[in-house]
Amino acid sequence: MYQIVLIIAVLVYLLITGYLGYIAYRKTRTTTDYLLAGREVHPYIMAMSYGATFISTSAIVGFGGTAALFGMSLLWLTFLNIFVGIFLAFVFFGHRTRAMGYNLDSHTFPELLGKRYQSRFIQIFSGIIIFLFMPIYTAAVLMGATQFLVVNLKLNYEVALFTFSAIVAIYVVMGGLKGVMYTDAFQGSVMFIGMLLLLFLTYYRLGGVTSAHESLAQLNPMIVELMGKAGHRGFTHMPAFGSNIWWTVISTIVLGVGIGVLAQPQLATRFMTVRSSKELNRATLVGGIFILAMTGVAFTVGAVSNVYFYNTTGKIAFLAANKQVDSIIPMFVEQTMPVWFGILFLVTLFAAAMSTMSSQYHTIGAALSRDITETITRRKAGIGINRLGTSFGILLSTIVAWGLPRFYEAGSEIIARGTSLFFGLCASSFLPMYFGALYSKKITKSGAIAGMLAGFFSSIFWFLFVHEKESQVLGLAKALLGRPALWGEPWKVVNPIIISLPLAIAVTIVASLFTKPLDEKHVQLCFNGLEKNRN
């Protein structure tokens, strides 16, 4: 019976998604429609699309499980998600990105940077970074969703992977960004309802907010006994300053993801989809509430799930789930929630995966068709070429998700690090020149290029040789040096963003001081309307 209801729920959800994709297809006539949803998106759709793209299944299940292990210190990431990922992003990046994108008639994030600095190299190189590295991030989301399909719908892994990818592919290829954003808004709404219910049911089940937190605090000695040496001070405490866990929580989770979001191409593009700043202002309201309901709920529920697991099994969540962090949230939902909610939660997770994947597919496709092919050939392409580029991008991502674990021993582990890799690379390569593009008239073309290259290559170096979580998996350090990472603690747990981002900022500024400034008329065009009317 459960299986039948679940299948019906998934089918209804897919039908609505398909219908929205069809509407988008009917409304897509031009490249601007395809790449920027016609620049006329409603603020609710814009905010939900931004939020649903931002929050994938791994943000709920993976990071929620991590919160069950590290405790409520992860709420610092929620704070950054809302304050940096929404407030600063919309207010200080969004308005200027939209206006500058309009002034320069840019359709993609790399195109905005390339045109702003009058550099084809910047556009092509940025497009290549996206095209090469985003598929690994996409594969991480796709594989996570596929696992859920396999477990819950009892499908064969390969069948589930290709079918799921094909469903998303149809509305992305045909409907372009309108297809992506309309379905995102629906999927985001499903996620919002699912997560709010999860929060209320969890606190209700544990006797209320204060009671749940107090019971959690009583479990602190158990986790300190287990991980106290690494710096854990309890579920309701911050880790010991400077300890391994502190560095992991602060540098990789809080800063790596919290700051990295500012330079995510698929999110920055959203700012260019609205007609005026009015829509962005309204979207800020929706976005803030949405993100609180996503990571705020996931991390809180993750942490307090320990109380439930202790009461029923005598073990904390991490041990009750056999040290499988990703299993904690699904186990908690399955064991504590009513059956109908279990079904809604599964649909919520599918929605979270699909909304992130659809945007990734679209961004990879746009990078290939608009930023790489069009810029190299110097020929403007029509909507057909964009559809072709997107199809190729989807094919590539699906092949990576299917083939990397199959033909390369450490494939699964590489994909598992995909989100961290991509966020790190984007932040270090794009953020300094992106911020400079919006706020400084003094950053030169050479300065932007030098900063981008410094950020990119220093990140790659750090991932390959220093940050152990990636260097161990990638294996180059071991092959060349005979050990998994170049240096010991604390360096091996320090996220690349801590090193590469400041380096890229410094290089951008210093190189700009000694190189030729951009043409004054061009800079004036870029900043047209920005000085007088920031909002």
Add this chain to the structure above:
Amino acid sequence: MFGLYDPSIILVYLLCIGSTLLCVIYGIVHWNRSGVEVKAEKIIQWEKEEETLEE
């Protein structure tokens, strides 16, 4: 507060709610501020360019 005793955890709990309120208040206060709009004539011009390309 809320059964929490570590000041930094209480702080972050409040900051999460506070930053959401900041987004809400900002949205309400600036509800009708438009800034530079994408002008209709520019959209029409882009569409014409597109049609030429499609042909």
